[in-house]
Amino acid sequence: MGSLFTPLSWSDSGLILTGVWNTIIISVLAIVVGTVLGLIVGFARAESNRWVNMLFGGVLDVLRSVPLIIQLILFSTFMGAAGSPLAPFVAGSIVLSLYTMAFMSEVFRGGFESVSPSMQIAARSLGMTKWQTIYHIRLPIGLRAVFPSWLGVSLSVIKDSALVSVIGYMELLRTSEQLISRTQQPLEILIGVGIFYFIISYPLSHYGRYVERKMAI
Amino acid sequence: DQLDTVIQRGTLNCGVVLDFPPMGYFDENNNPAGFDVDYCNDLGEALGVDVNVLNLTWGERIPSLVSGKTDVVIGSTSDTLERAKTVGFTYPYFVFKFQVIAHEDKNIQSFDDLKNLKVGAALGTTYETEYLAYAEQQGWGKDNYTSFKSENDAYLGLYQGKVDAIISTNTNIATKLRSEEFDDFVAGPYVPNYDDVVGIIAKRDEVAWINYLNLFLVRQIRDGNMNEAYNKHFGTDVPADLIKTLRDNK
Amino acid sequence: MISVQNVHKSFGDLEVLKGVSLDVQKGEVVSVIGGSGSGKSTLLYCINAIETINSGKILVDDVDVHARDTNKDKLRQKLGMVFQQWNSFPHMTVLENAALAPRIVKKMSKEEAMEIAKKELEHVGLGDKLDVYPTKMSGGQQQRLAIARAMAMRPDYMLLDEVTSALDPELVGEVLDTLRMLAEDGMTMICVTHEMGFARDVSDRVAYFHQGVIAEIGEARQVITDPQNPLTQKFLSKVR
Amino acid sequence: MISVQNVHKSFGDLEVLKGVSLDVQKGEVVSVIGGSGSGKSTLLYCINAIETINSGKILVDDVDVHARDTNKDKLRQKLGMVFQQWNSFPHMTVLENAALAPRIVKKMSKEEAMEIAKKELEHVGLGDKLDVYPTKMSGGQQQRLAIARAMAMRPDYMLLDEVTSALDPELVGEVLDTLRMLAEDGMTMICVTHEMGFARDVSDRVAYFHQGVIAEIGEARQVITDPQNPLTQKFLSKVR
């Protein structure tokens, strides 16, 4: 039996890379799915009447008012108890995507509502149909307006994806925990993890703020 | 039922707590290893299926079963009656003693010496419950107590000095003390009046499956697999009194 | 011709048009003046079927605008409209702005649409701004773009709603000149305006709106310089 | 009296005031006209010490405005100022808006400040709006509030920067009437304005600003109706 605590070594890079890769995969997936769903729901909410809105709003509200970590544990336990257990990746992707959708839909809704009615009337007065107006005017203007907020939500999803570790998904933070328990070198490993997130998030958040400033002018 | 499911699937999803050496841990190649992992493999071999070892924290053991992520958890689960309302236990397969480990400077002679020390343990373990019950009985209060998310976090906390002592199992402590990081630490007194008898757990209503597991445990002893695993991870033969306790508790 | 016949229109409890009748012949320019909230914009919106009406009738070339089976999108192609607040589409260049509707509404080829758009833009003096984004232009230029954009649909009528009132005083002139040019080209127009000089000089007739009715209507110069109705007199004295 | 003596002022490389001199006597009303960007607002800001100057001198009642040891906060109490964009404080009622400065700057008691504020508000015709929040009011009303707020400090001079140019045409009248009233009460005023009628009828003298200098100054009616400088002529022909 060898020593329980072996220091960090190059052979660990494979594990770390798996963690990095898994973090990227699940974040990208959640952002893409969340954006598509958010677009649909956001548009539906901007268009529809009060009752539909209240219904949507209620569901979205729950997704935004319960901690992600609890949603993850609940959903994956529930699916198992209901007889169809899901792999951590699947359960994590679903919850993270819905969670993303809840925030994205608000972003998009704001974007659609920010396109002034007079802009739409102007388009209609040129003889455009309702759908032409939506497609050529409302969508592109609304989407451009919300790009910085969209980026902001996406970045927070990347960071929140760390929580999927609690249902056993081997993303970056969980792999690093495993390494910490073997090496007892928390500081080095954690700083490495921090740098990874920072390198992804920092340039993007700066870019978002740059675009925002440019649009404000 | 579950037994058929596993055989048909050809894979056994076996949950183990992998930060609880020597029962479960990661070796230097980041592969699962330990007494419990060996049991998983033995079980797979008996069933004639592949084994997929899943890493669990203490708290995840039951959810993983209920949620069907695991078919069985070989994870040193104490067989309390409260828990048995929710999951099915097999016969015991191991017995731990709960023990204190602390820096040698603390010079702990009896359990009551913990009174004014900062004590920690892993969240949701039986020894956490036992310590807290004892502390309450003695009127020590909870302020000096810290719980950790996992067994490893608890040792890391002890190592870093966040707490003066932690409660763990005699087996785990013995392993840790053999590594040079814990040279300055010593094993302290046992938790009074408590043997931690642990079983394998599975879904409560999978009676046939639990039957199978029971027989498996019996055969582990009878076929010498237990002795082999014990030798591998503890460096000695299985003590006779452990075997006796297992038989008594059956 | 546009024929508005005893139109009533309410928003909730508020009756905004209280029986408005107005005929505008082909080639005629009619200016509509009147106080804030008197219903001038609402009238234009009703003509363009952007707002519904409660009773009465509006005919454009003998088509009942508000009939159920009227294709309103089709109808609006005949009616160019320009608004007080310039509504250029900020995500497109000037040329794309003007070429969009011909392309997607009239299903012209891209080249054809560009061709027409370019001609109209040159007409309003924006020939050198084709590839600029409208947000980089002055209000006056954006307003001229709006006129060209409407004209690129080759409408038979133009409805203009206070197209100069959100502009800096110095930019008003260039837009009025553009409108004057349209009038000279024989375009049929209804112009809601606050510019009395323009109403007097360019339009054939002037209608004074007061609280949802046309209080006075007549030959342009006469209404502006020598109004008969005391309400018109009072309004004009305040504006000047 | 206000005496501006050969003042130069630059923003970075851009020289905005290029040697401006102007004396305004007690009781006099001087209107300043000129194109956009010619430096009219900047001059008012310099008089009020909101902007610094690069050279020259500005005296208000013989106090050098830009001297290091001048208490500028004290000085500004003498100089009421109203801006183009109405700057009512949106978090306070109309009465609180007007009473704030007397209370905290002049350290009046709350009652006394309210008293004075109320009087000024009534004077500009806002007596019935005391407890309203300014965001609920029209631009003209907000602008009258701004005048009352400045007047509640009992200033000796009023500096007015295009106070009507952000207003709807129909609201311009009420604000100009308020200013006319102030002028009749004998207030000393410098008004930057685009309203030529007002400049002509109410002010004693008119100064025409062109690219940072006073290109022409003289008796009001004369400058407006019969300008001597060709630049002034060109400007006036464009504005009318």
Place this chain on the structure above:
Amino acid sequence: MDYEFHWNVVFQNMPQLLNGAFVTLHVSVLAMLLGIVIAILLAIAKMNNTKFFSQVATVWVEIARNTPALFQIYMAYFGLGAFGIHLSPYAAVLSALVFINAGYLTETFRGGFQSIPSTQYSASKSLGMTSFQAYWHIILPQMLRRIYHPMTNQFVWSILMSSLGILVGMSELSGTTQRLQSLSFRTLEFFIVAAVMYFIITKLVLFGSSLLARRLFKGEI
């Protein structure tokens, strides 16, 4: 679904859950208050001309905004532990939340400040107010209105993120839930109740904040 719900054990443990909820509220309120104080200092530092101060503030803000909360909490707990600085789970979660809150609120404050048109300041000065009076009576009250909503959101975020206490063994609502479920193994029941409690807490906070807003801000912006 063949899962049998056992709600009894949850109700028996209600006092502990409520206590956990109280700790959750406690730590997030404290994290918010401290975060605000530090954010004000950081915002001032960031707008300061002294390079050193503004750089310190920038580094703080960027690290707080660009790394996961979970990372911050581990860092506060085990990362600092490597230096022999030992925070209790409560203190670790608190300091991580304070760190992040301060980072986000700094930008909120700066944005709020810059969104007040400078003409409000000149208008105040033109009435003879001193700089301090202009800030105190005119700029700050308006700024507070604009940042109030983002601040409320940050507070709700803190409440939700304090659930990460579960990962360092803190006895807030999530940690308590975790402990209780591991004793009885009634995972679903306990976490459902915890979810409901979080929902109620955030709704109450939002409700309270809008009540307060109505009292504070009678005038509109």
